[in-house]
Amino acid sequence: MLAERRQIVRIVRYLPKEKLARLLKYAEELEEELTPEDIEAIERGKAQIARGEWVSFEEVKRQNDL
Numbered sequence: 001m002l003a004e005r006r007q008i009v010r011i012v013r014y015l016p017k018e019k020l021a022r023l024l025k026y027a028e029e030l031e032e033e034l035t036p037e038d039i040e041a042i043e044r045g046k047a048q049i050a051r052g053e054w055v056s057f058e059e060v061k062r063q064n065d066l
Helices: 002-013 017-031 036-050 057-063
Strands: none
Touching: none
16 A cells, blocks of 8 residues: 555656646545445446446447437
């Protein structure tokens, strides 16, 4: 764990300002906990995928003229 922290500090030290802002936003997202509703939605989605109830992103774009 300590080695990872040192590596992160080395990387962060040299990041440009705009990338630091993106990194901070990402770190804040990592910090957020999933709600029971989030977990339920994820489980429903996984079950749909297991049943073969999905379409590719390419198909979604085609259906929506994107």
